[in-house]
Amino acid sequence: xxxxxxxxxxxxxxxxxxxxxxxxxxxxxxxxxxxxxxxxxxxxxxxxxxxxxxxxxxxxxxxxxxxxxxxxxxxxxxxxxxxxxxxxxxxxxxxxxxxxxxxxxxxxxxxxxxxxxxxxxxxxxxxxxxxxxxxxxxxxxxxxxxxxxxxxxxxxxxxxxxxxxxxxxxxxxxxxxxxxxxxxxxxxxxxxxxxxxxxxxxxxxxxxxxxxxxxxxxxxxxxxxxxxxxxxxxxxxxxxxxxxxxxxxxxxxxxxxxxxxxx
Amino acid sequence: xxxxxxxxxxxxxxxxxxxxxxxxxxxxxxxxxxxxxxxxxxxxxxxxxxxxxxxxxxxxxxxxxxxxxxxxxxxxxxxxxxxxxxxxxxxxxxxxxxxxxxxxxxxxxxxxxxxxxxxxxxxxxxxxxxxxxxxxxxxxxxxxxxxxxxxxxxxxxxxxxxxxxxxxxxxxxxxxxxxxxxxxxxxxxxxxxxxxxxxxxxxxxxxxxxxxxxxxxxxxxxxxxxxxxxxxxxxxxxxxxxxxxxxxxxxxxxxxxxxxxxxxxxxxxxxxxxxxxxxxxxxxxxxxxxxx
Ligand SMILES: Nc1ncnc2c1ncn2[C@@H]1O[C@H](COP(=O)(O)OP(=O)(O)O)[C@@H](O)[C@H]1O
Ligand SMILES: [Mg+2]
Numbered sequence: 001x002x003x004x005x006x007x008x009x010x011x012x013x014x015x016x017x018x019x020x021x022x023x024x025x026x027x028x029x030x031x032x033x034x035x036x037x038x039x040x041x042x043x044x045x046x047x048x049x050x051x052x053x054x055x056x057x058x059x060x061x062x063x064x065x066x067x068x069x070x071x072x073x074x075x076x077x078x079x080x081x082x083x084x085x086x087x088x089x090x091x092x093x094x095x096x097x098x099x100x101x102x103x104x105x106x107x108x109x110x111x112x113x114x115x116x117x118x119x120x121x122x123x124x125x126x127x128x129x130x131x132x133x134x135x136x137x138x139x140x141x142x143x144x145x146x147x148x149x150x151x152x153x154x155x156x157x158x159x160x161x162x163x164x165x166x167x168x169x170x171x172x173x174x175x176x177x178x179x180x181x182x183x184x185x186x187x188x189x190x191x192x193x194x195x196x197x198x199x200x201x202x203x204x205x206x207x208x209x210x211x212x213x214x215x216x217x218x219x220x221x222x223x224x225x226x227x228x229x230x231x232x233x234x235x236x237x238x239x240x241x242x243x244x245x246x247x248x249x250x251x252x253x254x255x256x257x258x259x260x261x262x263x
Numbered sequence: 264x265x266x267x268x269x270x271x272x273x274x275x276x277x278x279x280x281x282x283x284x285x286x287x288x289x290x291x292x293x294x295x296x297x298x299x300x301x302x303x304x305x306x307x308x309x310x311x312x313x314x315x316x317x318x319x320x321x322x323x324x325x326x327x328x329x330x331x332x333x334x335x336x337x338x339x340x341x342x343x344x345x346x347x348x349x350x351x352x353x354x355x356x357x358x359x360x361x362x363x364x365x366x367x368x369x370x371x372x373x374x375x376x377x378x379x380x381x382x383x384x385x386x387x388x389x390x391x392x393x394x395x396x397x398x399x400x401x402x403x404x405x406x407x408x409x410x411x412x413x414x415x416x417x418x419x420x421x422x423x424x425x426x427x428x429x430x431x432x433x434x435x436x437x438x439x440x441x442x443x444x445x446x447x448x449x450x451x452x453x454x455x456x457x458x459x460x461x462x463x464x465x466x467x468x469x470x471x472x473x474x475x476x477x478x479x480x481x482x483x484x485x486x487x488x489x490x491x492x493x494x495x496x497x498x499x500x501x502x503x504x505x506x507x508x509x510x511x512x513x514x515x516x517x518x519x520x521x522x523x524x525x526x527x528x529x530x531x532x533x534x535x536x537x538x539x540x541x542x543x544x545x546x547x548x549x550x551x552x553x554x555x
Contacts, residue, residue: 055457075463085458089476089553098472099462132555143458150462 002186003029003052003154008061009211010047021047023211025061029154029188034180036201037190038243040251044212045190049158052188053079065153075099078147079156083163086131086142093118093127095142099150117145120179137161137168141175148183155180157189161196170228173199177226194244198222199231206246209254216246341523350527358512363531365507366497369425373432374493378486380433381440385482388441389448390474399445402438410435411499418504428500435496440489447481448474480551487543494536 005027012019021044029035039045050056052063054073063070065077086095093114100110118124121141131139140160147155157176161169177200180187190207191197197204201220208215222236230236298304323343329335330342337345353359387394413434417427451474459473501510509528516524 050457053457053461055460073457073460075461077461079458079461081454081458084452085454087455087473087476098459099464101472102463102465102468130553130555132553146462156461 001028002031002033002066003027003188004062004064005052006062008048008051008058008063010044010051010056011059020211022051022058023213025213027205027214029186032184032186034177034187034200034202035189035205036197036203037188037205037207038192038194038197038247039190039207039212040209040247040254041192043207043209043250045192045207046158048207048212049079049156049188049190052154053077053156055079075150076153077156078150078152078154080140080143080147080158080160082159083136083139086139086146088131091128091130092123092134092142095131096123096145096149098146113149117149120148120182121145121175135168136164137172140164140172144176144179148179148185152185154186154188157187157191159191160189162191162193169196174228176200181224194247195231195240198236198240198243199226199228204243206243206250208250210257215250216243218243338520339522341526345523346526346530349521349523350530353512353524353527359527359531362507362509362512362528363535365505365511366501366509367535369428369432369497369500369508370490370493372425373429373497374436374490376429377433377437377440377489377493381437382444382482385441385444385485386448386470386475386478388445389451389478390470395445398441402441406438406442410496414500414503423504428497428505431500432493432496436489436493439492440485443485443488444478444482447485448478450481451477480547480554483543483547483550487540487547490539490543491536494532494539498532 005025008022008025008027009020010022012021025048027035027037037045037048047056051058052070054070054077070077087098090098096114096117097110100113105113115124118127121144123138123141123145126134126138131142134142144155144157144160160176161172164172173196176187176189179185180200187200189197189200194204198220204218204220205214206216206218207213218239220239222230222233222239298306299310326340327343330337330340341349350359384394384398388398389395410431414427414431417430417434421427421430455477456469456473459469464472497508498510498513501508502514505511509532512528513525516522516528
């Protein structure tokens with residue numbers, strides 16, 4: 001197992017009250033797998049990723065990467081947040097180079113790696129642009145290229161296309177799928193978009209709400225070779241519908257609990 | 264409930280209780296207003312130029328009229344011509360440049376020292392909670408003590424020479440600049456710092472390669488605002504006891520009732536202020552080109 005979460009729970013204290021964001025999450029991600037976690041807003045998706053990234057510590061449970069316990073953030077777990085985390089003063093190529101600049105490699109080596117990742121994400125012609133000159137989709141390409149350039153063991157994607165329009169989002173989905181196949185990187189992506197999860201993931205995990213725990217774990221039995229047309233295939237639609245039913249049921253149960261108990 | 268039923272409920276306009284309402288009154292549309300009086304509307308280049316010229320020309324005109332009409336004696340309010348002549352006279356004798364240089368030097372030392380101290384402390388305060396806890400209580404108090412109230416104390420401690428003047432400038436600007444810099448640094452978005460750690464940056468690298476570059480334009484802005492304060496304090500410091508400087512020149516001219524000279528010096532101070540502002544603005548635009 002590449003990444004293993006066992007009994008992971010997380011509570012936040014806000015003043016006197018305590019929010020239970022995650023509860024007893026067991027999750028195993030195999031090497032080279034593309035795992036999508038879906039859940040409604042507030043189900044603890046971002047919390048889950050920041051724990052794996054090592055930016056926050058679980059209240060209980062263990063997270064291990066290749067058997068070693070995660071104790072803090074590091075370049076072995078690259079993170080791509082929803083939006084707006086590029087260095088605004090750095091050009092595209094220097095954003096991609098950020099992680100590499102911290103390592104003892106020659107400038108030629110670094111340049112070659114940056115070039116490859118720019119080409120892979122279709123950014124070569126924008127290499128000298130500043131982030132604010134790019135569209136939202138291009139900015140996310142840079143964030144992905146920047147994380148990948150550090151050759152992470154696991155790539156963590158936190159609703160990376162949530163702020164994009166539908167057409168751009170689909171372009172990005174195709175890109176991420178292609179990058180995953182080209183690099184063989186293990187990917188853990190969270191999203192609220194079931195269609196996206198089914199299209200991208202080899203496996204989809206549904207996160208229940210309040211507190212977040214694993215409600216379902218579904219293998220996506222679709223061909224490895226996927227293009228956007230597959231979204232209209234009956235098998236795809238059926239799988240998508242069944243997962244959406246689970247997400248909806250979880251959401252309803254949560255809303256009912258919240259209304260009844262006033263939380 | 265089927266999705267269709269949900270839709271129908273949302274557009275149901277005959278729910279009970281609603282029939283008793285009359286139609287909601289509509290207010291007449293306001294007429295079109297000129298861009299000059301429209302909130303945040305861009306104005307034409309010509310309007311902008313005209314207004315800018317007016318903002319300087321009107322007070323100048325008022326000055327000319329007041330002098331020419333003789334309402335105010337020229338001993339109190341010298342004519343523009345007299346002020347210009349006084350200025351040229353001081354420039355020719357060289358005293359204007361000696362005074363100007365003395366004042367500029369004090370600003371460079373005093374405010375330069377304040378910047379050198381406040382920027383690092385501000386960065387520490389904005390980066391580490393411990394730094395904030397350590398410095399903020401003291402600085403928040405000190406900032407409310409009027410710097411000019413320190414003059415007597417500074418004179419007792421350091422005498423009438425340069426050190427007390429530089430110290431006044433320092434006290435007058437260092438606390439504000441520290442707090443402003445720490446605010447700027449605290450404005451670095453948390454996600455940007457987090458993502459840097461996941462790219463392999465260590466604490467020192469996050470500070471050097473993320474926090475400082477992100478804060479730089481804001482720091483220059485803080486310095487620009489406080490440079491104006493420094494320029495104010497230096498003249499205050501020189502009013503007390505000096506042998507040269509623009510403030511000294513004002514006091515000396517007062518003794519001989521040379522209001523024309525006072526006006527000339529005031530104009531020089533104003534022009535210098537504008538010049539400093541323009542230079543710092545250019546610097547800010549240079550380091551902050553990415554902010555767009
Ligand atoms: N830093 C925090 N402090 C307090 N509560 C938090 C914090 N981060 C997240 N939460 C709470 O944890 C729950 C899950 O949040 P999050 O992981 O952001 O959900 P998602 O990403 O699925 O929308 C929410 O109820 C949220 O309010
Ligand atoms: Mg989230």
